[in-house]
Amino acid sequence: MRRSTPPTRARWLAGLMTAALATGACAVVSLVAATPASALANGLAKAPPMGFNDWNSFGCAVDEQLIEQTADYFVSSGLKAAGYNYVNIDDCWLLKARSADGHLVPDPVKFPHGIKGTADYVHSLGLKLGIYEDAGTKTCAGYPGSLGHEQTDANDFAAWGVDYLKYDNCNNQSNGSLADYKARYTAMGDALKKTGRPIVYSICEWGVNDPATWAGDIGNLWRTTGDINDSWGSLKSIIAQNAPLAQYAQPGAWNDPDMLEVGNGHMTDTEYKTHFGLWAEMAAPLLIGTDLRKATPATLSILLNKDVIAIDQDKLGVQGQVIAQGNGTMVFNKPLKNGDRAVALYNSNDAAATMSTTAAQIGLTRSTAYSLKDVWSGTTTETAGTISAVVPAHGTALYRVKAVSDYRKFAPATTLGVTSPSSYTGADIGIAAGATTTFASTISDYGRDALTDVRLTADAPDGWSVAATSAWSAKRVKTNGSFATGWSLSSPASAQPGNYGVTLTASYAYGTHRPVAVTRHVVVQIVPTPPHGSVALSDVTWVSATNGWGPVEKDLSNGETAAGDGKPISIRGTVYPKGLGTNAQSDIVYYVGGKCSSLTTDVGIDDEVATKGGDVLFQIFADDAKVADSGKITNTSAVKSLTANLTGVTWLRLHVDPDGATTYDHGDWAGPQLTCS
Numbered sequence: 001m002r003r004s005t006p007p008t009r010a011r012w013l014a015g016l017m018t019a020a021l022a023t024g025a026c027a028v029v030s031l032v033a034a035t036p037a038s039a040l041a042n043g044l045a046k047a048p049p050m051g052f053n054d055w056n057s058f059g060c061a062v063d064e065q066l067i068e069q070t071a072d073y074f075v076s077s078g079l080k081a082a083g084y085n086y087v088n089i090d091d092c093w094l095l096k097a098r099s100a101d102g103h104l105v106p107d108p109v110k111f112p113h114g115i116k117g118t119a120d121y122v123h124s125l126g127l128k129l130g131i132y133e134d135a136g137t138k139t140c141a142g143y144p145g146s147l148g149h150e151q152t153d154a155n156d157f158a159a160w161g162v163d164y165l166k167y168d169n170c171n172n173q174s175n176g177s178l179a180d181y182k183a184r185y186t187a188m189g190d191a192l193k194k195t196g197r198p199i200v201y202s203i204c205e206w207g208v209n210d211p212a213t214w215a216g217d218i219g220n221l222w223r224t225t226g227d228i229n230d231s232w233g234s235l236k237s238i239i240a241q242n243a244p245l246a247q248y249a250q251p252g253a254w255n256d257p258d259m260l261e262v263g264n265g266h267m268t269d270t271e272y273k274t275h276f277g278l279w280a281e282m283a284a285p286l287l288i289g290t291d292l293r294k295a296t297p298a299t300l301s302i303l304l305n306k307d308v309i310a311i312d313q314d315k316l317g318v319q320g321q322v323i324a325q326g327n328g329t330m331v332f333n334k335p336l337k338n339g340d341r342a343v344a345l346y347n348s349n350d351a352a353a354t355m356s357t358t359a360a361q362i363g364l365t366r367s368t369a370y371s372l373k374d375v376w377s378g379t380t381t382e383t384a385g386t387i388s389a390v391v392p393a394h395g396t397a398l399y400r401v402k403a404v405s406d407y408r409k410f411a412p413a414t415t416l417g418v419t420s421p422s423s424y425t426g427a428d429i430g431i432a433a434g435a436t437t438t439f440a441s442t443i444s445d446y447g448r449d450a451l452t453d454v455r456l457t458a459d460a461p462d463g464w465s466v467a468a469t470s471a472w473s474a475k476r477v478k479t480n481g482s483f484a485t486g487w488s489l490s491s492p493a494s495a496q497p498g499n500y501g502v503t504l505t506a507s508y509a510y511g512t513h514r515p516v517a518v519t520r521h522v523v524v525q526i527v528p529t530p531p532h533g534s535v536a537l538s539d540v541t542w543v544s545a546t547n548g549w550g551p552v553e554k555d556l557s558n559g560e561t562a563a564g565d566g567k568p569i570s571i572r573g574t575v576y577p578k579g580l581g582t583n584a585q586s587d588i589v590y591y592v593g594g595k596c597s598s599l600t601t602d603v604g605i606d607d608e609v610a611t612k613g614g615d616v617l618f619q620i621f622a623d624d625a626k627v628a629d630s631g632k633i634t635n636t637s638a639v640k641s642l643t644a645n646l647t648g649v650t651w652l653r654l655h656v657d658p659d660g661a662t663t664y665d666h667g668d669w670a671g672p673q674l675t676c677s
């Protein structure tokens with residue numbers, strides 16, 4: 001546990017949301033009538049603010065040079081032209097003490113020309129300057145806070161030419177009541193108003209006191225969660241917390257799921273597109289949090305995507321609402337000013353998912369057809385009504401949808417799906433080395449036009465073989481029809497465990513057009529060979545392992561951050577040389593291929609958090625059946641032993657459930673022993 005607040009609360013919320021999503025059956029959520037609080041009448045932030053903030057990539061290392069170079073870069077890179085205009089300074093810009101007459105003092109080494117000098121420079125480029133303070137006695141990094149000094153500080157900000165204030169919540173001397181939160185944030189809001197300068201007011205109380213329900217009267221935006229970090233776990237948890245708050249957003253008053261991590265290097269391109277695309281769908285502020293001076297073309301192409309920015313900045317000012325969710329997926333719908341809809345199909349799972357909605361469900365007027373612009377590929381297709389996509393793991397399909405009559409200029413919208421009896425983890429297909437398995441492909445047509453002359457082909461890597469076991473061509477696939485092909489796939493005996501690709505291609509013609517082709521990259525995983533005899537499970541190669549904080553550890557407890565940062569596994573004083581250290585929620589999957597008979601293990605919360613907390617459930621799944629369950633185990637529970645019968649089982653999954661909060665959930669699988677033939 002690195003800090004006690006706010007991450008503790010963020011973890012708690014994240015745990016609740018993850019649990020809710022994991023268990024949630026697929027449900028269609030009806031549209032709730034929006035009852036937003038009346039927005040702050042300062043006329044600012046009519047669209048979500050766009051710009052930069054140094055905190056995510058620089059922490060306390062902010063200075064005049066960084067801010068001015070970033071401003072220069074806004075101009076030279078086209079970011080300014082794309083709408084980014086606030087260049088914001090976060091914590092650590094000032095000296096540790098106020099001046100003798102009670103004013104904040106910009107650090108003269110970091111800001112030799114003062115905040116005024118920096119503001120003048122930024123303004124000279126046609127951009128705006130933001131700054132950071134705190135509704136407490138000190139900022140989070142220990143610099144003087146504004147509590148009790150609101151008017152003095154607001155006056156200085158205005159005199160320096162500040163255009164935006166992020167107002168934090170550390171060292172707040174609060175009794176935690178809503179009245180106190182409102183009072184502290186109102187005090188600064190009133191002080192800003194009195195200055196007469198238009199200053200966007202960003203409330204940063206981390207979502208503690210449900211700010212969505214009150215902060216719109218006081219500020220222009222409010223953080224809805226604890227701090228983001230550059231990891232998939234953080235992104236997924238923040239999306240789950242911010243998505244349900246759509247009804248509270250409106251022009252001048254926005255939910256703020258925190259600044260962008262796009263470009264910081266610890267997420268994949270797919271995840272960064274989910275991040276940026278869903279921030280736009282949720283009408284969130286787009287505050288770049290990376291070192292732009294080192295931004296790659298891939299980063300810039302995300303940040304500069306005009307279609308995505310247009311969705312975020314749309315004049316109607318409605319946050320996309322979740323209209324269906326379940327099994328780790330969410331369908332968002334954002335009405336746009338010109339009558340179009342922005343639809344996001346978000347898949348938080350570790351495997352691809354086929355997701356759909358319809359033009360009727362997103363409330364578009366009846367039309368012969370609809371055009372679907374895929375904002376990432378830039379291609380537009382037409383649909384008779386179904387909006388469907390095979391969404392990759394952690395990915396989001398984002399479409400701008402419009403009612404059209406002249407659909408013939410677009411290719412029909414199709415999906416190319418894959419199903420396999422042997423997929424269990426993140427891959428589409430699981431197969432042992434030297435084995436043969438089957439899978440099926442399905443090409444579906446959602447377009448108003450039929451597909452004609454449909455042909456399927458598959459390509460496997462060298463040494464593999466793939467062949468159709470049923471018809472691979474069809475004369476015609478009509479609107480809302482589909483065509484399935486069976487395939488047989490064999491892997492070479494020499495294949496090493498890991499992921500491989502099979503490329504499926506469907507080509508078809510439509511209307512009077514020439515044939516087009518769509519491809520699907522099918523992820524095929526070579527699973528590790530099951531062990532022989534009785535072995536320590538921590539010596540067996542897993543197929544996949546996911547964990548709440550830090551990676552799953554072998555023969556160590558979970559230290560929450562880097563690999564190998566745990567301690568020897570110990571439960572109620574018993575030390576185990578072998579085992580797996582996790583932090584809920586965690587899932588570890590093994591391929592046992594019908595070759596193993598049992599697993600025995602002790603379980604418990606590690607002694608390293610014995611005096612702090614922790615509350616989990618240890619569960620063992622054999623294929624999809626739960627075969628052992630510890631019941632509630634806390635930091636004071638005695639060691640418990642579990643045994644699972646694995647006869648005839650292909651996949652073994654060890655699950656540690658957070659049982660609510662994720663705080664201190666250091667769950668150990670202590671001395672697990674697997675018996676195989």
Ligand code: GAL
Pocket residue numbers: 055090091132139140141168169170204206226227
């Ligand atoms: C946190 C805030 C962060 C950053 C940091 C600075 O409370 O949520 O976004 O501003 O303080 O110390």
